[in-house]
C-alpha cells in the first residue's frame with residue numbers, strides 16, 4: 001500500500017517536475033495561432049478599423065494566400081514590436097514568442113512558391129575572379145589591376161544580367177590569364193603558389209604525361225567548380241602536348257624567354273586555356289531539356305554548392321563542399337545546415353556582409369555620408385561600429401532577414417541614428 005502510494009507520487013510528481021524544468025509551451029497549430037491573433041491583435045487590426053492598413057481577422061490557416069501579411073506578422077513578433085497583450089498587460093513570454101514565430105516561419109517556408117527564375121549565365125564579377133585566382137593558386141593579385149569595374153544593376157554587381165561580355169572584356173581576360181600564368185608558373189618550388197598547382201613533379205620524361213594529367217584535373221575541378229571530366233582533361237592534354245612538342249622541337253638557343261622548359265610550358269598553355277574557358281569565367285547552370293514555361297526543377301547538387309558558396313563567401317565551393325555535392329549528400333537538410341554554419345563561421349564569409357549586404361543595404365555609402373547636424377554625437381568610431389554591427393549579423397540567425405534594423409534579441413530593437 002505504502003509502496004503503491006510512492007509509486008503514484010513518482011508518476012504524478014516526476015513528470016510535472018520535468019515539465020516545469022522544460023517550461024512547456026503548447027504546440028502551435030493553425031487554431032492556436034488564430035486564437036492568439038484574435039485575442040492579441042484583432043482588436044486593432046480588423047476589417048473595420050484597419051489600423052496600419054492591416055487586418056488579421058478571419059482565417060489565417062490558408063498560409064499561401066496570406067503570405068505577405070504573415071511575413072509582416074513574423075517581422076513584428078521577432079523584433080518584439082507588437083503591443084503588450086491587452087489581457088495581461090505584459091509582453092509575450094519569450095518561449096511562446098519563439099513557438100509562434102517558429103510555427104509561422106515553418107508554414108511560410110512549406111508554402112513558399114517555388115523559385116522559377118532561369119539561371120542565366122553568371123559571369124564572375126571582379127571580386128569573385130580575384131577570389132578564384134587566390135583559391136586556385138594561392139596567388140594574391142589585386143583584381144582591379146587585371147579587370148575593369150563591373151557594371152551594376154540597381155547597386156548589385158553580382159547579378160547575371162549586369163555581367164555581360166564584350167570583345168574588349170574577353171581580350172582583358174586573355175591578358176589577365178597570361179599575367180596570372182606567368183606569376184604562377186614561374187613561381188619557384190616550395191612557395192605556397194607552387195604547392196597548389198604542382199600537385200606532382202615529374203622526375204623523368206616518362207612521368208610527365210601522368211603528372212600533367214593530375215595537375216590539369218586538379219585545376220579544372222577547382223576552376224570549373226565540379227569534378228573534372230575525362231573530356232575536359234583530354235582536350236587540355238592535347239593543348240599541353242602540342243605546346244610541349246613545340247618547345248622540344250625548338251633548339252635551346254631559339255626558345256623565347258619563359259618558354260624554356262617543355263613540361264612547364266605545356267602546363268602553362270593548358271592553364272591559359274582553363275582561365276579563359278567559359279566554365280571558369282561563368283557560373284554555368286544547365287537547365288534540364290524539355291522544360292515548359294514556368295516549370296520548376298531542382299538544380300544539381302554541384303550547382304547548389306556553387307550558389308551557396310558564392311552567396312556566403314563570394315567564391316567557389318571548397319573541397320569539402322565539392323566533395324559532398326559530388327557524392328549527392330549536400331541536399332540533405334542536416335548536412336546543408338551544418339555546411340552553411342561551417343561557412344558562416346569561416347572568416348571568408350565576411351564577403352557576405354561586405355559584398356552582398358554592403359550592396360543590399362547600401363553600406364558602401366556609409367563611408368561617404370554624414371548624418372544631419374542634429375546628430376552631433378556622430379563620429380568616426382560610431383561609423384565603424386555601425387558597419388561592424390551590420391556585419392555581425394552574419395553570425396546570427398536568421399542570417400540576413402533582420403540585419404538591416406534589429407539585433408537578434410527580440411525585445412531590444414536597435415535604432416540606428418540615421
Ligand code: HEC
Pocket residue numbers: 037040041042043044045051052054072073076077082083
Ligand atoms: C492597440 C492596437 C494594436 C494592437 C493590439 C496591435 N497592433 Fe499592430 N499596429 C498598431 C499600430 C498603431 C500600427 C502602426 C504603427 C506601427 O507600425 O507600429 C501597427 C502596425 C503593425 C504592423 C505593421 C504593418 C505594416 O504594414 O508594416 C504589423 C505587422 C502589426 N502591427 C502586427 C500586429 C500583431 C501581430 C499584433 C498582435 C500580436 C498587433 N499588431 C497588435 C496597433 C496595434
